[in-house]
Amino acid sequence: xxxxxxxxxxxxxxxxxxxxxxxxxxxxxxxxxxxxxxxxxxxxxxxxxxxxxxxxxxxxxxxxxxxxxxxxxxxxxxxxxxxxxxxxxxxxxxxxxxxxxxxxxxxxxxxxxxxxxxxxxxxxxxxxxxxxxxxxxxxxxxxxxxxxxxxxxxxxxxxxxxxxxxxxxxxxxxxxxxxxxxxxxxxxxxxxxxxxxxxxxxxxxxxxxxxxxxxxxxxxxxxxxxxxxxxxxxxxxxxxxxxxxxxxxxxxxxxxxxxxxxxxxxxxxxxxxxxxxxxxxxxxxxxxxxxxxxxxxxxxxxxxxxxxxxxxxxxxxxxxxxxxxxxxxxxxxxxxxxxxxxxxxxxxxxxxxxxxxxxxxxxxxxxxxxxxxxxxxxxxxxxxxxxxxxxxxxxxxxxxxxxxxxxxxxxxxxxxxxxxxxxxxxxxxxxxxxxxxxxxxxxxxxxxxxxxxxxxxxxxxxxxxxxxxxxxxxxxxxxxxxxxxxxxxxxxxxxxxxxxxxxxxx
Numbered sequence: 001x002x003x004x005x006x007x008x009x010x011x012x013x014x015x016x017x018x019x020x021x022x023x024x025x026x027x028x029x030x031x032x033x034x035x036x037x038x039x040x041x042x043x044x045x046x047x048x049x050x051x052x053x054x055x056x057x058x059x060x061x062x063x064x065x066x067x068x069x070x071x072x073x074x075x076x077x078x079x080x081x082x083x084x085x086x087x088x089x090x091x092x093x094x095x096x097x098x099x100x101x102x103x104x105x106x107x108x109x110x111x112x113x114x115x116x117x118x119x120x121x122x123x124x125x126x127x128x129x130x131x132x133x134x135x136x137x138x139x140x141x142x143x144x145x146x147x148x149x150x151x152x153x154x155x156x157x158x159x160x161x162x163x164x165x166x167x168x169x170x171x172x173x174x175x176x177x178x179x180x181x182x183x184x185x186x187x188x189x190x191x192x193x194x195x196x197x198x199x200x201x202x203x204x205x206x207x208x209x210x211x212x213x214x215x216x217x218x219x220x221x222x223x224x225x226x227x228x229x230x231x232x233x234x235x236x237x238x239x240x241x242x243x244x245x246x247x248x249x250x251x252x253x254x255x256x257x258x259x260x261x262x263x264x265x266x267x268x269x270x271x272x273x274x275x276x277x278x279x280x281x282x283x284x285x286x287x288x289x290x291x292x293x294x295x296x297x298x299x300x301x302x303x304x305x306x307x308x309x310x311x312x313x314x315x316x317x318x319x320x321x322x323x324x325x326x327x328x329x330x331x332x333x334x335x336x337x338x339x340x341x342x343x344x345x346x347x348x349x350x351x352x353x354x355x356x357x358x359x360x361x362x363x364x365x366x367x368x369x370x371x372x373x374x375x376x377x378x379x380x381x382x383x384x385x386x387x388x389x390x391x392x393x394x395x396x397x398x399x400x401x402x403x404x405x406x407x408x409x410x411x412x413x414x415x416x417x418x419x420x421x422x423x424x425x426x427x428x429x430x431x432x433x434x435x436x437x438x439x440x441x442x443x444x445x446x447x448x449x450x451x452x453x454x455x456x457x458x459x460x461x462x463x464x465x466x467x468x469x470x471x472x473x474x475x476x477x478x479x480x481x482x483x484x485x486x487x488x489x490x491x492x493x494x495x496x497x498x499x500x501x502x503x504x505x506x
Contacts, residue, residue, distance in 0.1 A: 015061050015064055015065040015068070016058065016061050016065075018057050018061060019054060019057045019058040019061055022050075022053060022054045022057050023054055025050075026047075026050050026051070026054060029046070029050065030047065049160065052099050052100060052159075052160050053099075053100070055099040056097065056099035056100035056101075056102060059097055059099060059102055060102040060103070063095075063102065063104045063105070063124075064105065066106070066120065066124070067089075067090065067104075067105040067106050067107075067120070070089075070106060070107050070120050071505035071506055072505070072506040073109070073119050073502070073503040073504065073505055073506065074503065074506055075503060076109040076117055076119065076497075076503050077497065077498040077503065078111075078114060078115075078117060078496055078497060078498065079495060079496055079497060079498060079500070080114075081498060082111050082114055083111065084109035084110055084111045084114070084116075084117050085109075085111065086109070086110040086111065087107055087108070087109055087110070088107065088108045088110060089105075089107045089108075090105045090106075090107075091105060091106060091107065091108040091116070091118070092104070092105045093105075093106075093121075093126075093130075094130045095126065095127075095130060095132055096130050096131050096132060096135060096161060097132045097134060097135065098132060098134040098135055098138065098158070098159045098161070099159070099160075100160065100161065104124075104126065106118050106119075106120040106121060107119075107120065115496075117496060117497070119502055119503065121493060122489065122493035122494060122497075122502055123502070125485060125488065125489040125492075125493065127488070127492070128492050129170075129174070131163070131167070131171060133485060133488070135155065135159065135161065135163070135171065136171045136174060136175055137175065137481060138154070138155055138158055138159060139151060139155050139163065139167075139168045139171040139172060139175075140171060140172045140175035140176070140468055141472075141477070142154035142155060142168070143168055143169070143171075143172040143465060143468070144172075144449075144465065144468045144469050144472050146449075147452050147455070148165045148168050148169055149165060151168045151172075152164070152165055152168055155168065169461050172461070172464050172465060172468065173460055173461060173464040175464070175468060175484065176463070176464035176465075176467040176468050177484075178480070178483060178484045178487045179467040179468070179470070179471055179480065180467075181487070182471075182476075182479075182480050182483045182484070183285070183302070184301075185483075186305070188305050188306060188308070189281060189306060191306075191307070191311075191312075192250055192252070192280070192281075194252060194253065195250040195251065195252055195280065195312060196250065196251050196252075196253055196277075196312055196313040196314075196315055196429075196430075196431060197248070197249075197250055197303055197306060197307050197312045197313065197314050197315070198247075198248070198249050198250070198251055198279070198314075198315045198316075198317060198431075198432060198437075199246070199247070199248050199299050199300065199303050199314065199315070199316050199317075199328070199339075200246070200247045200248075200299075200316070200317040200318065200435055200437060200438040201244065201245065201246045201247075201292070201295065201296055201299060201318060201324050201328070201438065202244075202245050202318070202319060202324075202435065202438045202439060202441075202442050203242045203243065203244050203245065203292065203321075203442070204242070204243050204245060204442040204443075204445075204446040204447060205240030205241065205242055205243070206240060206241055206242075206243050206288055206446060206450045206457055206462055207239050207240055207450070207451075207455060207456050207457065208239065208240065208241045208456060208457050208458075208459065208462070209456045209457065209458055211458070211459075212241060212457060212458050212459035212462065213239070213240075213241050214241055239456075241288055241459075241462075242288070242292075243286055243287065243288040243442075243445075243446050243450075243462075243466060244286065244287055244288075244290065244291065244292045244294075244295035244296075245284065245285070245286040245295070245438060245441050245442050245445060245446065246284070246285045246286070246295050246296065246298060246299035246438075247282060247283065247284050247285075247299070247437050247438045247441050248282075248283045248299055248302045248303050248306065249279040249280060249281055249282040249283065249437060250279070250280045250281050250306075250312075251277035251278065251279060251280065251430075251431070251432055252277060252278070252280070252430075253277060253429055253430025253431060254274065254275065254276060254277045254430045255427070255428060255429070255430045256274050256276065256427045256430070257274075257427060258376050258379035258380055258423070258427065259376070260273070260274045260276075260427075261345065261375075261379055261427075261433070262372055262375050262376050262379065264372065264376070276432060276434075277430060277431065277432050279437050281306075282437065282474075283302055283474055284441050284445065284470045284473050284474055285298050285299060285302070285470055286441075286445050286446070286466045286467070286469075286470050287463065287466065287467075288457075288459065288462045288463050288466055289459060289463045292323055292324065292327060293327045296324070296327045296328055296331055297331060300328075300331045300332070300335060300337075303337075304335065310335075310336070310337055310338070313340065313429070313431070314332070314337050314338065314339045314340065315339075315340050315341075315342065315426075315431050315432070316328050316332075316339050316340065316341040316342065317341075317342055317343075317344060317432065317433075317434070317435045317437075317438070318341070318342075318343060318344065318420075318435065319343065319344050319347045319435055320343045320344070320347055320413070320417055320420075325341060325420065328341060329341065340422075340425075340426075340431070341420050342420055342421070342422070342423070342426055342431075342433055343417055343420045343421060344433070344434050344435035345375075345378075345379070345423065345433045345434055346434055346435070346436075347435075348375070348378060348413075348414075348421065349371065349375055351409070351410040351413050351414070352371045352374050352375060352410060353367075353371055354406040354409070354410060355390055355406050355407040355409075355410035355411075356370055356371050357406065358394060358399060358403060358404055358405075358406050358407040359393060359394075359397060359407070374386050374389075374390075378414070378421060378423065379423045379424070379427070380423075380424060381421075381422065381423065381424040383414045383415075383417075383418045383421045384414070384415060384418055386414055387410075387411040387412075387414040387415045388411075390407050390410055390411045390414075391407070391408065391411050393407070394407045394408065441473070444469075444473065445466065445469050445470060445473060446466070449465060449469060450462065450465075450466075
């Protein structure tokens with residue numbers, strides 16, 4: 001470990017004379033009368049700009065020193081077994097760093113008819129493009145949080161470098177290319193005693209440019225609407241492509257009763273309520289490129305990673321979509337998993353409320369009481385009886401076919417989905433019965449970022465931002481970035497050499 005005197009000592013190496021001179025100019029300014037006349041905000045701005053210039057000069061001189069002291073390597077053999085014998089020193093390339101642009105020189109190893117090899121590029125893990133990995137990360141994190149226009153401003157505020165909107169988008173796309181393999185190689189988390197495993201899936205549309213739409217959607221959205229200024233009945237804009245979102249998390253079971261979910265009377269504020277099971281170790285995935293089946297497979301893979309021997313109870317939560325139910329059942333059957341599937345109870349309540357307005361005037365408090373009683377009956381496992389009661393009520397009230405449409409739809413839903421409405425079992429075993437986690441994920445991952453007014457997405461850009469937002473939401477950014485840089489070194493550099501390894505320095 002270096003002592004304080006060693007860390008503060010100015011290097012005597014002549015390669016850093018320009019940096020030392022700039023630093024001296026910096027200190028003279030800080031001590032000057034001119035600086036004392038500035039407000040603290042103006043002083044901060046001036047010192048920040050001068051400091052960046054010093055750091056840029058130091059980095060440039062650092063790479064000049066590396067070029068000067070670059071070791072010889074022999075033999076240098078590429079991945080095809082070709083020996084590169086011709087050497088050319090001081091081959092230059094640009095590098096735009098977080099401090100500013102510099103030029104990096106290093107030795108090239110050549111062989112006629114093949115691409116040059118630059119071993120020192122691999123040592124420094126220089127990017128394929130001219131923008132540094134540091135700029136790439138700043139651009140990616142900014143693009144994850146806000147629009148690309150905001151990301152351009154954020155990069156400039158943090159680094160002083162002015163990138164174009166297109167450059168920021170490309171850097172974000174480059175940053176996202178290792179997300180899938182990163183999660184495939186994560187170690188299995190420690191099992192938590194008595195924890196049930198919950199898988200949940202849902203979808204959220206993203207407004208796309210026409211070339212990014214799925215063929216079926218693009219056909220719907222083709223020009224030819226009856227009116228120019230608005231849609232007619234039955235017409236759709238056909239602008240969205242569905243992003244599929246999946247979640248895996250654990251819960252410690254909390255046994256509840258139907259009246260813990262729906263209370264017949266206002267509860268006594270002094271009476272403690274039984275809290276529902278809380279999500280733990282939440283993990284999200286999403287894709288606008290992959291279809292629902294592929295995302296569900298990824299979700300089940302994560303479940304297998306967490307519980308490879310299927311020792312824990314597996315619960316599936318969906319909003320009632322038939323494709324979601326079918327795909328999850330198929331995946332569970334293929335993996336021999338006893339997956340207990342439940343439909344989100346909040347969605348069931350929405351069907352009940354729509355049915356209620358067939359029987360009650362808008363705003364009638366009796367509708368609320370009716371929905372409460374039907375909901376409690378469903379929570380007690382009587383969905384078929386509720387469906388029958390709704391049909392009878394519509395008939396008794398002599399409703400026309402049009403007037404009873406929502407009531408019949410609710411009854412059909414309860415009968416068709418009764419196998420997934422076994423709420424008595426879920427409550428008795430302490431399992432969740434609502435999809436709040438995945439709905440929140442759809443809102444956070446998709447809506448909050450992709451529904452910016454006027455935004456229309458290309459497929460590659462949307463997929464990259466969606467992937468990066470899952471990494472950020474999962475709290476894995478630091479680990480992912482280290483993995484990404486290691487993959488970049490392998491992909492951009494080491495893969496070009498025999499045995500994917502740099503030749504030894506002489």
